[in-house]
Amino acid sequence: MNKLQKANEYIQQNKNNVNNRPIYHFSPEIGWMNDPNGFTFYQGKYHLFYQYYPYDIVWSDMHWGHAVTENFIDWEYLPVAMANDKAYDANGCFSGSAIEKDGKLYVMYTGHVDPNLGFDKVESEIAERQCIASSEDGITFEKHKLNPVIGEKQLPEGYLICDFRDPKVIEVNGVYYCVLSVRNAQRRGEIIMFKSLDLVQWTYHSSIFQSTFEENKLLECPDLFKVDEKDVLLFSEMPCDPEYTKDVPNTTAYLIGKMDFERGKFTPDDKGLLDYGQTFYAPQSTEGKDGERLLIGWMHRWNQTNPPKEYGFNGMMSLPRKLNVINERLVQQPFIDTQNYFSPSVIGEIVQLTEGEEMHIEGKTTGFLEVVVPKTSGEFTIKLNKEGEKSTNIKVDVENNVLLLSSDYGDEGNIKVEDLSTNSDENIKLSLYIDLHSIELFINSGEKVVSFTAYDRDKGKDIMLVGGEKAELKRIVYGGR
Incomplete structure (x- = not known):
């Protein structure tokens, strides 16, 4: 043979x-x-x-x-x-x-x-x-x-x-x-x-x-x-x-x-x-x-x-x-049909979160999450794959124009992205594609991209948005399947 x-x-x-x-x-x-x-x-x-x-x-x-x-x-x-x-x-x-x-x-x-x-x-x-x-x-x-x-x-x-x-x-x-x-x-x-x-x-x-x-x-x-x-x-x-x-x-x-x-x-x-x-x-x-x-x-x-x-x-x-x-x-x-695959819909508009205030989203195994933030906003954190105290965390500091990704899954290592708001739009747009072992984040329609993988078995499905100082979210869109 x-x-x-x-x-x-x-x-x-x-x-x-x-x-x-x-x-x-x-x-x-x-x-x-x-x-x-x-x-x-x-x-x-x-x-x-x-x-x-x-x-x-x-x-x-x-x-x-x-x-x-x-x-x-x-x-x-x-x-x-x-x-x-x-x-x-x-x-x-x-x-x-x-x-x-x-x-x-x-x-x-x-x-x-x-x-x-x-x-x-x-x-x-x-x-x-x-x-x-x-x-x-x-x-x-x-x-x-x-x-x-x-x-x-x-x-x-x-x-x-x-x-x-x-x-x-x-x-x-x-x-x-x-x-x-x-x-x-x-x-x-x-x-x-x-x-x-x-x-x-x-x-x-x-x-x-x-x-x-x-x-x-x-x-x-x-x-x-x-x-x-x-x-x-x-x-x-x-x-x-x-x-x-x-x-x-x-x-x-x-x-x-x-x-x-x-x-x-x-x-x-x-x-x-x-x-x-x-x-x-x-x-x-x-x-x-x-x-x-x-x-x-x-x-x-x-x-x-x-x-x-x-x-x-x-x-x-x-x-x-x-x-x-x-x-x-x-x-x-x-380059996939996000609308037909995930059927995302607006689940929040003009959402203001005080420091430590939480907004919960019941997630599914896979999902598409989009968060639009005015450049006048402050800090907030997106917690993905949340299960108990574990999650993958995306902290966005709009005032200082920086994003930090850290995770309780996979091996140690943090990701830092600076200069988020390079476009002329008044907003920052974060588009997240969540799969069983990965997250892909497209910033401002792909001006910058961040990818993350972890093969842990025990990752959760839920999503949480946590307010920091002066957090204001203009629009939140989610679709899962």
């Missing part, structure tokens, strides 16, 4: 043992999931591939899982698309992207070779090379006979083949470009670009972004696209070596600027964070069916305790986010 058959048979035989999966955030049928891969709209549906290990809830040999959707809430799971069954990807089919060419769906991924996988790393024995596979139907894939198509021959001197991964392929004026993350000889992260006319023969083009030595960062999962006439470069940041783990958080950044493809030069104008939480990484974007730019990311809280093993799964995706550039800022809005 080959590896693909083995994985698919295991899933079918064991998936019914899985429990406590998220309700409307995508998660694997069984086992471990991390980065989104090959996110694309193809033959009338959105295809999401993902880093996948079906046999346990911990990271191991990476396969490519596969599912499709039309609305990002109802998903159809398809057979595993790829397994690590070739010499060039023997220890994992790592992350990559998808592109349509001549009616076929092509995916480009990193073939990972590490004979010591699971044990101490020996960098001189690790190789990451880029590979191609194609499909007539978007379901069954054939790996190209010339794989790997980008390896030591194409990678210039000064870069390390042991950290050379995550190809994102785009087409511009009949030319294919691929951005990749790589570790340079100084052991720091760079984003480099290759080009091709046929997706098979690739040549090095340029280096388009370099982290500084002092930042101590390795870069992963680059993405390059145009939205609202601006070029946007995304990448995830992580410590370049273990000794910097406490100093360098795992985050995802964006650069807005101008990409000159002919010269291979990216000129950044503005930089920002995609998410201010501790739980959003390795996102990938695609063009939606109506031309919009959509993004989805892996929700994973680094150094957090895994879910209970008896859950049978580990990992979930964020809500899809529609991207726009507004006032030189990358704005993200949830």
Whole structure:
């Protein structure tokens, strides 16, 4: 039995043992999931591939899982698309992207070779090379006979083949470009670009972004696209070596600027964070069916305790986010039908809470909560998943323009967001999407986003608003299911 058959048979035989999966955030049928891969709209549906290990809830040999959707809430799971069954990807089919060419769906991924996988790393024995596979139907894939198509021959001197991964392929004026993350000889992260006319023969083009030595960062999962006439470069940041783990958080950044493809030069104008939480990484974007730019990311809280093993799964995706550039800022809005799914309604208008006064909302397992606050308001706290003395707390200090998130669930760690009221509106709007193991907060229609995850069993459903000094809430909207 080959590896693909083995994985698919295991899933079918064991998936019914899985429990406590998220309700409307995508998660694997069984086992471990991390980065989104090959996110694309193809033959009338959105295809999401993902880093996948079906046999346990911990990271191991990476396969490519596969599912499709039309609305990002109802998903159809398809057979595993790829397994690590070739010499060039023997220890994992790592992350990559998808592109349509001549009616076929092509995916480009990193073939990972590490004979010591699971044990101490020996960098001189690790190789990451880029590979191609194609499909007539978007379901069954054939790996190209010339794989790997980008390896030591194409990678210039000064870069390390042991950290050379995550190809994102785009087409511009009949030319294919691929951005990749790589570790340079100084052991720091760079984003480099290759080009091709046929997706098979690739040549090095340029280096388009370099982290500084002092930042101590390795870069992963680059993405390059145009939205609202601006070029946007995304990448995830992580410590370049273990000794910097406490100093360098795992985050995802964006650069807005101008990409000159002919010269291979990216000129950044503005930089920002995609998410201010501790739980959003390795996102990938695609063009939606109506031309919009959509993004989805892996929700994973680094150094957090895994879910209970008896859950049978580990990992979930964020809500899809529609991207726009507004006032030189990358704005993200949830791309699901909030009205039809949650049926939210106004449950309070012009609510004034004295210090310590409580407003209770009977919550359901999942929910959408929106709180609109005038900029003249004072402090208040939103308590979510309340059960006894436990809750996840979002304290909003309007006067000082700051938001603090803390929780009695999950591992310790606080999140602070400053400069809430950057828009010209007289109000601050907080839109919260609550699922079984996650909260996503969109501030001012996505000017800033905060995500949070916790796999605790005992989280409550109820919601409480608690007044602080001069708390005034203009409108409260809630819908649960």
